[in-house]
Amino acid sequence: MCSDFRRAESGTELLARLEGRSSLKEVEPHLFADEDLPVHGDILEFHGPEGTGKTEMLYHLTARCILPKSEGGLQIEVVFIDTDYHFDLLRLVTILEHRLSQSSEDAVKSCLGRFFLVSCSSSTQLLLTLHSLEALFCSHPSLCLLIVDSLSAFYWTDRANGGERTALQEATLKQCSQLLDRLVREYRLLLFAATQSIMQKACESAEESSETRPSKVDMDYRPYLCKAWQHMVKHRVLFSREDSPKSSGRFTLVSRHLKSNRLQKHFFMIRESGVEFC
């Protein structure tokens, strides 16, 4: 069905597609722990406990993408799949207003015209929505960014519905992951997916020093989603927040490229205008 669409692409559409896609390299260099900036077809996982700035970072990325080129943005379209029902459009509008040089209603609305929000309430609905979004990707050549917040929202519901066998519990999420992989590859998108760290470490040493050890953030990652998803991820970004009073309000992100195992650590603050790297 969609292959007909793509064969009949006109010259201008082709240019729009290629031009739009190449400019994704500047979306946010701090997130990528590799010398080579992101290519299309990259999949990044944002992982972290609650209140560590994952959703704020997604708003920051969205704002960067939908702002027009004249204001420093990339002027591309974004699809935001919200499974948590936490999406706050008014917060996104506040961030846009702070970043636009002239924050008129029309300017904000023209930015928001490049933004699509989809809310899903179950993993089956997520799977079917991804199927029907394919038509959207076909018809919008400048749509290059796909955000899922968050992919682990249905984990417990799926486990409860799947009975005793892990394969059955993970079946829908596995199909979602495979479909996401295919869509990202075929339409050359960039995917950011947030997952929550809902699993506790089995044994936490009581003598942990209060200073954060450099590898501590890494140790916090415990994989629990299906293997299909874990194999697809190219970059994993771990978010955390320091509790000590001297660094109040500062967030940390550690970005690791999974194949080359390179790490990069950055600090950022969250202000009224969104994420600001220190």
Add this chain to the structure above:
Amino acid sequence: MGVLRAGLCPGLTEEVVQLLRGRRIRTVVDLAGADLEQVAQQCGLSYKALVALRRVLLAQFSAFPLNGADLYEELKTSTAILSTGIASLDKLLDAGLYTGELTEIVGAPGSGKTQVCLCVAANVAHSLQQNVLYIDSNGGMTASRLLQLLQARTQDEEKQAEALQRIQVVHAFDIFQMLDVLQDLRGTVVQQVTNHLTRDRSSGRLKPALGRSWSFVPSTRIFLDVTDGARASGSGSQRTACLTKSPRQPTGVQEVVDIGTLGTAEQSPVLQGEQT
């Protein structure tokens, strides 16, 4: 969800359902992921009909993408901020409780959670004239206290009665009753819940109960604690409210709430419940 049966959508007859079932396609998900050309050949159905069927089923069962500009227009008219009636709490919450969001109040027993809820319910029913659904799961709701709070706001008995009529109380003492009530709830709501405290196993610090998976759900969390002075005197009514999670304010801010004088113009008590 989404088992294929006759009449689920136009074009899905019993015959088609049986043919598809013969090819192991039982649910909408199976059909969405199937190779339709192959299925058409094997079942003897028309490819175009299958494509049309798939499109209709996807439109029916999947979520529809909304454009940001349209959503913004809609939100501008439907979002509201409900004041809690307590000035210090409103300061913490950036003017009040936002529609479409879940606010959690956490505290030890006796820290004032139910008082806060009753106050919010009274304020919303009386000053804002909106409906309140109060779901009581631990028997802490007393109508006489609610009346007291309303009497402190207005002497007019008719207005008190009107406000009381806007508050609907439901008792849900097990999770199934709770789910029942929540399933039927429709409309633009502001939600406020309370939660208890437990101790973290390893670090010994106090944390909200119900674990990590729940902790992701509320957008805002307020921690109520007995003020040190009140604890020392044994029967104080001062409480400290600390904002520990917020989507729009910096966290760690604290305000003092006096639950004894709730009901006066400046300080309204906060109650637990849901507001519609």
